[in-house]
Structure formats: structure tokens, C-alpha cells
Amino acid sequence: MLNTDFFLRNLWYHALPSAELKPGQMLSRTYLGEPILLGRTRAGKVFALQDICPHRAVPLSCGWFDGEQVQCCYHGWKFNQGGRCTEIPSLMSEQEMDLSRFDVPSYPIRETQGNLWIYMRDRATATPQFDVPAIPGFAGKSPNLTYTVRFPCFIDHAVVGLMDPAHSPYVHRAWWWRTAALHDEIKQFEPVPYGFRMTRHQLENAGYLYNLIGGAPATEITFYLPSVRIEETTTSKYRVCNLTTVTPISEQATDVTFQFYWNMPWGWLLKPLLRPLVKAFLDQDRSVVVKQQIGLQHNPVLRLIKDSDTPARWYYQLKNEYARAMAEDRDFVSPVKPQVLRWRA
Ligand code: FES
Numbered sequence: 300m301l302n303t304d305f306f307l308r309n310l311w312y313h314a315l316p317s318a319e320l321k322p323g324q325m326l327s328r329t330y331l332g333e334p335i336l337l338g339r340t341r342a343g344k345v346f347a348l349q350d351i352c353p354h355r356a357v358p359l360s361c362g363w364f365d366g367e368q369v370q371c372c373y374h375g376w377k378f379n380q381g382g383r384c385t386e387i388p389s390l391m392s393e394q395e396m397d398l399s400r401f402d403v404p405s406y407p408i409r410e411t412q413g414n415l416w417i418y419m420r421d422r423a424t425a426t427p428q429f430d431v432p433a434i435p436g437f438a439g440k441s442p443n444l445t446y447t448v449r450f451p452c453f454i455d456h457a458v459v460g461l462m463d464p465a466h467s468p469y470v471h472r473a474w475w476w477r478t479a480a481l482h483d484e485i486k487q488f489e490p491v492p493y494g495f496r497m498t499r500h501q502l503e504n505a506g507y508l509y510n511l512i513g514g515a516p517a518t519e520i521t522f523y524l525p526s527v528r529i530e531e532t533t534t535s536k537y538r539v540c541n542l543t544t545v546t547p548i549s550e551q552a553t554d555v556t557f558q559f560y561w562n563m564p565w566g567w568l569l570k571p572l573l574r575p576l577v578k579a580f581l582d583q584d585r586s587v588v589v590k591q592q593i594g595l596q597h598n599p600v601l602r603l604i605k606d607s608d609t610p611a612r613w614y615y616q617l618k619n620e621y622a623r624a625m626a627e628d629r630d631f632v633s634p635v636k637p638q639v640l641r642w643r644a
């Protein structure tokens with residue numbers, strides 16, 4: 300198997316649902332092992348700074364935020380949203396100093412469709428090659444339901460679990476989901492920029508939850524680097540999109556955020572029903588990953604078989620190709636070719 304034991308850089312990672320960062324608020328977070336201060340000005344603009352004071356390393360998030368500027372709690376240095384040092388209180392008025400020497404690194408951040416995305420670059424000059432993926436049909440809308448779970452694993456295991464078509468009958472056994480009897484699955488896949496897609500198809504073995512939203516569901520599922528899965532389901536009446544994002548916190552911790560966007564006007568009625576189901580579903584994925592960590596401590600060789608592990612193989616290939624293309628400063632060439640995959644699930 301390819302060596303992909305690294306964090307992929309120069310990409311947008313899901314940071315936070317917008318609703319979790321209020322105007323005038325700052326939060327301390329860790330993404331890809333880096334301490335990051337997320338803030339939202341009183342006017343609503345979001346920003347992200349390295350959460351380390353350039354004076355003597357106290358986390359800036361331990362200080363104060365007045366809705367415009369962040370002030371360190373140790374010696375009161377102030378920084379604006381761009382990380383520019385604007386004030387050193389201990390300086391006498393005649394003591395001139397070039398404050399730009401003390402700027403804090405900032406991170407590009409984008410707010411779209413109710414989520415904050417952060418661009419984790421490996422050098423200040425790296426500019427985004429492609430945009431945050433859009434949730435089709437929900438421009439300007441926010442998710443109707445959000446749930447985040449922390450997986451105690453490296454990002455790859457969470458991503459591979461997410462796109463693995465063969466685990467459902469074993470991991471997701473539940474009375475409210477499909478039956479455990481295996482059947483043949485034959486699906487067409489195609490490349491998309493920085494990812495791949497299971498093309499649009501009718502859902503034959505849809506769970507009866509789908510009957511609630513009009514029946515005759517058709518679905519397509521798209522994966523984008525670094526770790527974004529969008530499942531778009533339309534029925535005779537409605538549209539439901541599931542956005543699942545995977546964000547590495549550290550080498551051993553990964554946040555999986557699962558969100559629904561829907562256009563059923565009565566959709567809010569579903570929420571009390573759906574929330575525990577989503578929680579149960581993700582807890583099943585999490586608990587098998589917890590078990591997987593027991594074996595992984597011994598560095599076993601991991602196998603990827605045809606065809607049910609092909610999406611996982613594509614993920615590793617996409618990841619490696621993206622890292623190499625960035626390192627060699629050349630265009631990304633997708634390793635994915637259109638293909639029919641067959642498996643039993
Ligand atoms: S450590 Fe932040 S102002 Fe001194």
C-alpha cells in the first residue's frame with residue numbers, strides 16, 4: 300500500500316459549522332496539529348490566526364477579543380483580524396518600533412452554506428487551487444442538521460471508513476436501516492476534479508425513511524480531497540443532501556461532521572427523530588474504528604481488494620498525487636478513470 304501517513308496540505312478543510320462562532324466571539328481550535336484561533340468580528344467577518352503570541356508564545360485565545368482586535372493576556376499586545384500587530388502597550392510614545400515584525404500568521408478562511416472552511420497551507424505563498432465544494436441546490440442555505448463526532452484515529456482511517464461500501468451490513472446493523480441480507484451492487488464511477496463520483500442511480504434498497512420524503516429516490520455520491528463526501532438524494536418531491544467532512548485535529552484525533560440540507564418545508568419535524576439516528580449511525584462507525592486502533596498499534600500491512608476497496612485505493616492515490624503535484628509545482632493529474640465497480644453489501 301502507498302505511504303500516505305501525512306496530512307495533506309494546501310486544501311480547504313471543514314473547520315466549524317458557522318452557527319458555532321457568534322459575532323464578537325473567538326475560539327481556540329487545533330487543526331492538523333496546529334493551534335488556531337477562530338474569530339468573528341462584531342460585523343460578522345470570520346478570521347483565523349495562529350494561536351500563539353509572537354512575543355512569548357502565550358495562546359492569543361487566552362486573552363481578550365473586543366469584537367475587532369485580539370489582545371494577549373500576558374503583556375497586552377494587540378492584533379487585528381489579519382494578524383497585524385497594532386499595539387505594544389509597554390512602548391513609550393517616543394519609542395518607535397516596526398510592529399510588522401511581530402505579525403501573527405493568518406489562515407485563509409471561507410464561510411459558505413453555513414460552514415467555515417480553513418485553508419491549511421504549507422507555505423504562506425500557497426494559494427488555493429480549487430474552491431470549497433458546493434452543496435448542489437442549496438446556494439445561500441445552511442444545514443438543517445449538524446452532528447460532529449471525534450474519532451480517535453488518523454484521518455485516513457476515518458475517510459476510508461466513510462467511503463467503504465462493504466462495511467454497512469456489519470457495522471450498521473439496526474432495525475431501522477436496511478436488512479442484513481447481502482445483495483449485488485453494481486455502480487458506475489467517474490472522476491471529478493480532485494475526487495470521484497458514484498454516478499446518479501435509483502436507490503433500489505432504500506430504507507423506508509425515504510418513503511417519508513416522497514419515494515423513488517435517486518442518489519449520487521461525490522468525494523473530494525481532502526475529505527469531503529457529498530451525497531445528493533432527490534425524490535419525486537424533494538432534495539436532501541448529506542455533507543460529511545473529516546478534519547484532522549492531530550495524528551490521533553479526527554473530527555467527522557455530518558450534516559443534512561433539505562428542502563422539505565416540514566423537515567424540522569424530522570429533527571427529533573433524525574438526531575438520535577445520525578448519532579447511532581456515526582457511533583457505529585466510530586466504535587469499529589476504535590477496535591481497528593487495537594490492531595493498528597502493531598503496524599500490520601493493510602490490504603485493499605478489488606472492487607469494494609477501490610474507492611479507498613482512489614483516496615490514497617488522489618492524496619499522493621495531490622501531494623506530489625504540489626511538491627513538484629505541476630498540474631494535478633487524476634488517477635481515477637471511469638469504471639464500474641461490483642460488490643456485495
Ligand atoms: S506573550 Fe503575548 S504580549 Fe507578551
Ligand SMILES: [Fe+2]
Nearest residue numbers: 460461470584
Ligand atoms: Fe459507516
